[in-house]
Amino acid sequence: MRKLMVTEFLSLDGVMQAPGGGDEDRDGGFEHGGWSVPHFDEQLIRLMTELVGRAGALLLGRRTYDIFAASWPLAAADDPIGAKMNGLPKYVASRTLDSLSWRNSTLLTGDVVAAVDELKRGEGGEIQVHGSGGLIQTLLEHDLVDEFHLLVFPVLIGSGKRLFATGTVPAGLRLADTTTSSGGVLISTYVRDGKLGRGTMGPETGNW
Numbered sequence: 001m002r003k004l005m006v007t008e009f010l011s012l013d014g015v016m017q018a019p020g021g022g023d024e025d026r027d028g029g030f031e032h033g034g035w036s037v038p039h040f041d042e043q044l045i046r047l048m049t050e051l052v053g054r055a056g057a058l059l060l061g062r063r064t065y066d067i068f069a070a071s072w073p074l075a076a077a078d079d080p081i082g083a084k085m086n087g088l089p090k091y092v093a094s095r096t097l098d099s100l101s102w103r104n105s106t107l108l109t110g111d112v113v114a115a116v117d118e119l120k121r122g123e124g125g126e127i128q129v130h131g132s133g134g135l136i137q138t139l140l141e142h143d144l145v146d147e148f149h150l151l152v153f154p155v156l157i158g159s160g161k162r163l164f165a166t167g168t169v170p171a172g173l174r175l176a177d178t179t180t181s182s183g184g185v186l187i188s189t190y191v192r193d194g195k196l197g198r199g200t201m202g203p204e205t206g207n208w
Helices: 042-053 062-074 080-087 112-121 133-141
Strands: 004-011 055-061 090-093 105-108 126-130 147-153 173-180 186-192
Touching: 004 133, 042 055, 042 080, 055 062, 055 112, 055 133, 062 080, 062 090, 090 112, 105 112, 112 133, 126 133
Parallel strands: 004 126, 004 147, 055 090, 055 126, 090 105
Antiparallel strands: 147 186, 173 186
C-alpha cells in the first residue's frame, strides 16, 4: 500500500491560500498572496528538496496543477526540485480539464475517491499532495491521507482558505518529527494514529 502524504504551507492561524504569489488564488477577494515568500531561506529550500525527493508521484487538484505546469517546466536543468517535479508521474483530479500539457501527467476521471484508492493500492513510492485545497477536503472526508507535512509560517492572515475545513473528520494523529527553520518556520510531520481520543480534565479526575 502506497502512503499518501499532504504537504502544506500554513499561516499560524491556519490559512493555506496563495502562499507563493499574489495571483495564485484570489478567490473570496484574497489580497495576501505570497505571504510565505519572505520566510524562505537556504535551510527551508534544502528541507523541501529532501521532501520532494521522497515522492514517487504527485496528486494535484486542477488549480495547483495549472500553477505548477506553468512554472516548473521553466526550472533550470540543475534545479533538483524542478527536475524531480518534471520527472514524476502526476495525477490530476479535475472536472474541467480535458487535456494536460505537463509531461507524465494523467487525468483522473470518474470517481476520484475510487481512483485515489486504486493509486494507493498500486506499486510505487510515496504519493504527495501539494496545495490542492479542494481535493484535500475530499481526501480528508474519505480517510485517504496517511501523513501530514505542515510548514507553519510566523504570520497571521485572518481570512482565507483553511487546510482543515469542510472535509475534516475526527481522527488521532501522532507527531513523528518537528524542526524549526532559521526563518521561524515550524516544520512538523504528523501520521495517522487511530481514532480521536477523549477524556475529562480537572483536579477531581487526577488529569491536571
